[in-house]
Amino acid sequence: MSPATSVATATHAGPPAEPVLTLRGISKTFGSVNALTSIDLDVGAGEVIAIVGDNGAGKSTLVKVLAGVHRPDSGEIMIGSRPVAITDPAAAISLGIATVFQDLALCENLNVVENLFLGRELGPARLDEVAMEVRAWELLRQLSARIPTVRIPVASLSGGQRQTVAIARSLLGEPRLIILDEPTAALGVAQTAEVLDLIERLRERGLAVVMISHNMEDVRAVADRVVVLRLGRNNGVFDVATVSAQDIVAAITGATDNAVTRRTVRRATHADQSTAHPEGVTRVTEHPEGVTRVTEHQEGGTP
Numbered sequence: 001m002s003p004a005t006s007v008a009t010a011t012h013a014g015p016p017a018e019p020v021l022t023l024r025g026i027s028k029t030f031g032s033v034n035a036l037t038s039i040d041l042d043v044g045a046g047e048v049i050a051i052v053g054d055n056g057a058g059k060s061t062l063v064k065v066l067a068g069v070h071r072p073d074s075g076e077i078m079i080g081s082r083p084v085a086i087t088d089p090a091a092a093i094s095l096g097i098a099t100v101f102q103d104l105a106l107c108e109n110l111n112v113v114e115n116l117f118l119g120r121e122l123g124p125a126r127l128d129e130v131a132m133e134v135r136a137w138e139l140l141r142q143l144s145a146r147i148p149t150v151r152i153p154v155a156s157l158s159g160g161q162r163q164t165v166a167i168a169r170s171l172l173g174e175p176r177l178i179i180l181d182e183p184t185a186a187l188g189v190a191q192t193a194e195v196l197d198l199i200e201r202l203r204e205r206g207l208a209v210v211m212i213s214h215n216m217e218d219v220r221a222v223a224d225r226v227v228v229l230r231l232g233r234n235n236g237v238f239d240v241a242t243v244s245a246q247d248i249v250a251a252i253t254g255a256t257d258n259a260v261t262r263r264t265v266r267r268a269t270h271a272d273q274s275t276a277h278p279e280g281v282t283r284v285t286e287h288p289e290g291v292t293r294v295t296e297h298q299e300g301g302t303p
């Protein structure tokens with residue numbers, strides 16, 4: 001590790017073998033609010049990356065940048081190895097980025113097939129009902145979805161089934177990257193398990209998956225890596241196989257007041273003496289090392 005390496009890079013396995021999405025130095029302000037400051041992110045094919053962080057950490061803003069809802073003020077976005085501009089939602093889709101927003105945007109009164117194909121009905125001039133239904137079943141079967149019939153209104157489906165329909169719909173555009181905003185937030189235990197299975201199936205299909213979540217159990221159950229945002233900055237990237245829940249929570253809260261984070265801070269201190277960012281400084285300052293933050297965003301870009 002180079003002297004400039006922080007905890008964030010120390011726990012980082014390095015760029016994925018087959019990069020799908022790479023962000024470098026993405027920043028976004030709203031007036032005087034720094035919603036995102038110099039965000040780096042690497043997502044590879046067949047990887048599930050969880051993005052976690054407290055309210056206001058910048059998660060939704062990051063999703064919206066990737067979905068083409070917001071333009072970043074600065075920074076670079078690459079799809080594969082190609083720098084791209086995600087100018088609007090249509091650009092995101094044509095770049096192979098599908099986003100399932102938290103509200104799912106399903107039409108309650110329409111059935112599953114109608115929801116899947118809303119706005120992109122098959123056939124040049126008319127709806128081909130049979131083809132759409134066949135395609136719907138095909139998709140749901142690939143996802144091993146438990147949906148009894150594709151001709152019932154979405155209103156009568158469970159939360160997990162709705163999430164499945166929303167994900168299936170996003171797959172129709174054959175994306176390389178799928179972004180799920182809080183996919184299990186409204187779900188009970190069984191439905192959560194169903195959606196987590198579904199996410200694993202997306203990974204098996206070789207998709208890159210970015211999942212926003214508040215739920216540490218879900219994150220640890222399904223993600224390969226956890227990216228922590230705090231106050232709009234990268235505050236650690238963790239390998240799920242080796243990180244503890246406490247480590248993640250400490251990075252989320254910025255707390256450095258327990259044994260786990262003291263250890264993390266010591267590791268950080270050995271690796272990086274240059275960790276002071278005015279916006280990122282947290283409350284605790286009494287460590288012998290004098291370091292006030294657990295992790296820092298990565299100076300100097302690529303690890």
Ligand SMILES: Nc1ncnc2c1ncn2[C@@H]1O[C@H](COP(=O)(O)OP(=O)(O)O)[C@@H](O)[C@H]1O
Pocket residue numbers: 030033034035053054055056057058059060061062
């Ligand atoms: N459209 C907007 N206009 C002004 N401020 C915004 C807007 N969207 C987000 N913010 C601010 O940016 C910061 C990050 O918000 P957000 O991305 O929604 O965080 P999270 O999703 O992690 O809770 C917050 O301070 C929020 O108030």
Ligand SMILES: [Mg+2]
Pocket residue numbers: 059060061
């Ligand atoms: Mg949000």
